[in-house]
Amino acid sequence: MAFEGLTERLQSAMTKMRRKGKVTEADVKEMMREVRLALLEADVNFKVVKDFVKTVSARAVGAEVLESLSPGQQIIKIVSEELTELMGGEQATIQTAAKAPTVVMMVGLQGAGKTTTAGKLASYLRKNQNKRPLLVAADIYRPAAIQQLETIGKQLDVPVFSMGDQVSPVEIARQGIEKAKAEHLDFVLIDTAGRLQIDETLMQELSDIKETTQPTEIFLVVDAMTGQEAANVAASFDEQLDITGVILTKLDGDTRGGAALSIRAVTGKPIKFTGSGEKLDALEPFYPDRMANRILGMGDMLTLIEKAQQDFDEKKSEEMITKLRENSFDFNDFIEQMDQVSNMGPIEDILKMIPGMNNVPGLDKLQIDPKDTARMKAIVLSMTPQERENPDILSQSRRRRIARGSARPIAEVNRMIKQFNESKKMMSQMSKGNMNGMENLFGQGVKGKLGKMAMNTMVRKNKKKMKKKNKNSRK
Amino acid sequence: MGLFDKIKKAFTGEEKVETTEVTEKYEKGLEKTRKTFSQRMNELFANFRTVDEDFFDELEEVLIGADVGFESTMEITDALRQEVKLKNAKASNEVQQVIIEKMVEIYEKGNTDKPEININPAGLTVILLVGVNGVGKTTTIGKMAHLYQQEGKKVMLAAGDTFRAGAIEQLHVWGDRVGAEVVSGKAGGDPAAVVFDAIKEAKQKEADILFVDTAGRLQNKVNLMNELEKMKRIIEREIPGGPHEVLLVLDATTGQNAMNQAKQFKQTTDVTGIVLTKLDGTAKGGIVLAIRKELDIPVKFVGLGESMDDLQVFDPNEYIYGLFSELIQNSI
Numbered sequence: 032m033a034f035e036g037l038t039e040r041l042q043s044a045m046t047k048m049r050r051k052g053k054v055t056e057a058d059v060k061e062m063m064r065e066v067r068l069a070l071l072e073a074d075v076n077f078k079v080v081k082d083f084v085k086t087v088s089a090r091a092v093g094a095e096v097l098e099s100l101s102p103g104q105q106i107i108k109i110v111s112e113e114l115t116e117l118m119g120g121e122q123a124t125i126q127t128a129a130k131a132p133t134v135v136m137m138v139g140l141q142g143a144g145k146t147t148t149a150g151k152l153a154s155y156l157r158k159n160q161n162k163r164p165l166l167v168a169a170d171i172y173r174p175a176a177i178q179q180l181e182t183i184g185k186q187l188d189v190p191v192f193s194m195g196d197q198v199s200p201v202e203i204a205r206q207g208i209e210k211a212k213a214e215h216l217d218f219v220l221i222d223t224a225g226r227l228q229i230d231e232t233l234m235q236e237l238s239d240i241k242e243t244t245q246p247t248e249i250f251l252v253v254d255a256m257t258g259q260e261a262a263n264v265a266a267s268f269d270e271q272l273d274i275t276g277v278i279l280t281k282l283d284g285d286t287r288g289g290a291a292l293s294i295r296a297v298t299g300k301p302i303k304f305t306g307s308g309e310k311l312d313a314l315e316p317f318y319p320d321r322m323a324n325r326i327l328g329m330g331d332m333l334t335l336i337e338k339a340q341q342d343f344d345e346k347k348s349e350e351m352i353t354k355l356r357e358n359s360f361d362f363n364d365f366i367e368q369m370d371q372v373s374n375m376g377p378i379e380d381i382l383k384m385i386p387g388m389n390n391v392p393g394l395d396k397l398q399i400d401p402k403d404t405a406r407m408k409a410i411v412l413s414m415t416p417q418e419r420e421n422p423d424i425l426s427q428s429r430r431r432r433i434a435r436g437s438a439r440p441i442a443e444v445n446r447m448i449k450q451f452n453e454s455k456k457m458m459s460q461m462s463k464g465n466m467n468g469m470e471n472l473f474g475q476g477v478k479g480k481l482g483k484m485a486m487n488t489m490v491r492k493n494k495k496k497m498k499k500k501n502k503n504s505r506k
Numbered sequence: 507m508g509l510f511d512k513i514k515k516a517f518t519g520e521e522k523v524e525t526t527e528v529t530e531k532y533e534k535g536l537e538k539t540r541k542t543f544s545q546r547m548n549e550l551f552a553n554f555r556t557v558d559e560d561f562f563d564e565l566e567e568v569l570i571g572a573d574v575g576f577e578s579t580m581e582i583t584d585a586l587r588q589e590v591k592l593k594n595a596k597a598s599n600e601v602q603q604v605i606i607e608k609m610v611e612i613y614e615k616g617n618t619d620k621p622e623i624n625i626n627p628a629g630l631t632v633i634l635l636v637g638v639n640g641v642g643k644t645t646t647i648g649k650m651a652h653l654y655q656q657e658g659k660k661v662m663l664a665a666g667d668t669f670r671a672g673a674i675e676q677l678h679v680w681g682d683r684v685g686a687e688v689v690s691g692k693a694g695g696d697p698a699a700v701v702f703d704a705i706k707e708a709k710q711k712e713a714d715i716l717f718v719d720t721a722g723r724l725q726n727k728v729n730l731m732n733e734l735e736k737m738k739r740i741i742e743r744e745i746p747g748g749p750h751e752v753l754l755v756l757d758a759t760t761g762q763n764a765m766n767q768a769k770q771f772k773q774t775t776d777v778t779g780i781v782l783t784k785l786d787g788t789a790k791g792g793i794v795l796a797i798r799k800e801l802d803i804p805v806k807f808v809g810l811g812e813s814m815d816d817l818q819v820f821d822p823n824e825y826i827y828g829l830f831s832e833l834i835q836n837s838i
Contacts, residue, residue: 068576071570071576072575072576072762073762074573074761074762074763076571077567077570077571140759140784140787141640141642141784141812142639142640142641142642142757142784143640144639144640172812173676173812174648174675174676174679174680174683175672175673175675175676175678175679176672176676177672178671178672178675178676179670179671179672179673179675179676180671180672181672182671182672182693183671186671227784227786227787227788228787228788229787229788254640254757254759254760256638256757256760256761256763256764257759257760257761258573258759258760258761258762258764258789258793259570259571259572259573259761259789260573260759260787260788260789261759261761263788264759264788281638281639281640281724283724283726283727284638284724284725284726284763285724285725285726285763285766286761286762286763286766287762287763289761290761309639309669309670
């Protein structure tokens with residue numbers, strides 16, 4: 032059971048359709064079958080899927096097909112729009128109380144990641160909003176849960192309030208807030224024990240904590256890999272506690288995260304943050320459109336672009352382009368470029384964010400050892416400055432020396448030099464506006480109309496951004 | 507292999523081999539001979555019998571709702587439809603009986619033995635527990651240790667999760683609870699070193715079973731999976747025939763991603779069985795049916811709560827009955 036994305040499924044359905052001015056009922060039926068399957072495979076709750084498909088079908092039948100699109104593409108556009116809408120139009124942020132401290136409760140099932148997320152949230156608040164948080168250890172049930180929070184607090188240098196595991200969580204929460212008031216801290220993050228939504232005693236305990244502490248935010252922490260149950264769990268927690276938002280964890284896995292859609296559809300509560308890594312700074316605001324694309328498997332172009340903008344030093348890349356034009360790209364630049372790309376995260380992840388890449392057969396199996404880049408770097412670093420600047424002088428004996436210096440086989444050194452020359456050629460073509468080289472790079476990767484559509488939207492978006500930039504700079 | 511070669515290989519989709527064809531043919535051939543004449547007549551008549559389609563629609567929803575997955579659900583319901591026709595079951599309790607029997611048959615694949623844990627008859631048994639974050643590996647170890655302590659075995663625990671804050675302490679608490687010795691290193695240290703020390707100590711103290719806890723890791727993290735492979739290699743080297751069991755701990759609330767987890771962990775650590783945890787909730791963990799079908803990994807234990815007695819040997823009959831409990835109650 033391959034975990035192929037909707038893109039692939041829809042593409043095969045689309046080829047069967049001919050170009051027409053209107054979307055027919057038969058078109059919609061065919062496409063909706065695929066949409067339904069893709070959503071179910073992404074773990075969206077089947078009841079939610081049913082409703083969703085009904086809404087989209089109603090909108091799609093008889094819809095005018097835009098000039099530039101085929102009926103199939105038109106349907107995808109509608110699906111994507113509806114999905115983004117359902118995920119919540121705009122981004123929601125964390126609320127603060129009128130009078131400090133703001134109390135935040137973290138609730139959820141066992142193993143969802145409440146304690147880690149509490150730590151991440153503390154770090155986020157301090158770093159991005161300049162707040163002073165207090166972590167409160169109210170999980171008295173799981174062995175060593177308190178130590179876990181204390182360790183995290185130590186790592187972050189954030190104070191942790193705990194009273195051991197013999198005091199009731201309600202009392203711990205109450206005294207935690209007292210302490211925050213006394214020390215003029217702005218946020219109190221209460222880490223509660225994981226519990227099943229059907230456990231009446233423990234759910235009552237949460238209600239009691241809520242009653243006592245009057246929290247501004249109650250975050251339901253949900254594992255992104257959760258299956259069909261996500262809808263029931265979220266509905267039940269919401270009913271009993273009236274949660275204010277959701278934090279989705281473990282999104283750095285390869286799950287499609289359909290749970291996000293189920294939760295939104297069932298509770299209507301916004302997803303505010305996503306956790307995507309084990310490091311304590313791996314917490315990001317939630318982007319509805321990106322999540323919609325992830326669930327559908329249409330690539331996360333926006334994330335990629337934004338990542339590139341964040342991590343890619345603009346000045347440096349401009350310098351690079353001039354260098355490429357002058358055809359003076361050398362190994363020093365090569366290393367620099369590699370560093371910049373690796374700062375953006377694992378290459379597999381970056382590739383997956385490019386639309387059309389998702390349906391390249393075998394890409395899911397592609398795994399690049401981060402050491403590969405390190406090895407390439409070692410080879411370059413074993414060259415003399417002269418060799419790095421002028422790769423043409425790399426004779427056989429020099430190559431042998433480099434191989435010894437970097438502890439890599441000579442064949443690898445040769446291959447890497449060949450690759451360098453190839454990419455140099457390709458890049459100089461690209462910088463002259465010839466995108467043919469690019470197509471070769473992707474092989475048969477971006478194929479079909481959908482691939483083109485994705486490329487075009489990207490190009491359009493970039494152009495818009497450029498225009499904006501130019502406008503701003505003129506001002 | 508260089509970086510670019512790998513990318514290229516992935517794009518061109520190399521390494522696809524078809525070997526299953528031959529075996530399939532054999533199986534098909536055998537199938538034909540197995541069927542008697544009366545069976546074939548029955549099959550013919552079955553085509554004229556009807557089943558209650560509403561019931562099967564509901565059944566489909568139950569299976570999908572239990573995270574069995576769309577494709578597996580379709581395959582299972584098709585098989586069940588056929589079976590109900592074949593047995594000519596009409597009354598609803600008859601239909602239920604047929605369905606449960608058939609489902610158990612599909613799961614067991616002709617092997618009706620109770621799932622057992624492979625115990626080393628000559629010396630130390632090493633059991634490695636793996637899985638993604640937050641599925642309940644440490645808790646499961648605590649429960650399993652308790653189970654075997656009660657059977658009179660000398661159990662030791664290795665704190666191989668040196669990464670997560672508080673993980674070592676958590677295992678120590680469990681060790682104290684069930685009376686098992688815990689071997690641990692420093693937080694942030696090399697887990698393979700902990701494993702090495704633990705095996706040495708377990709041999710010295712003549713322990714019967716050593717449970718090795720590992721840090722939770724998402725299956726798509728290459729480095730972490732390599733680390734796990736190294737831990738397994740150390741065990742193989744130190745104990746011939748070890749690890750005797752590699753148990754993948756799966757959270758019953760997990761959806762279709764569990765299949766990816768099973769695939770990846772099987773590839774790196776050669777998983778021998780599954781422990782399905784958190785079944786005391788409302789989630790059913792139906793993906794284990796698909797995993798059994800596709801990867802042939804059996805479920806060995808189920809976790810049903812947070813105390814040390816909440817672990818049971820997996821019973822397919824009970825599990826499948828549990829899957830349909832709502833449907834069965836509704837139709838009565």
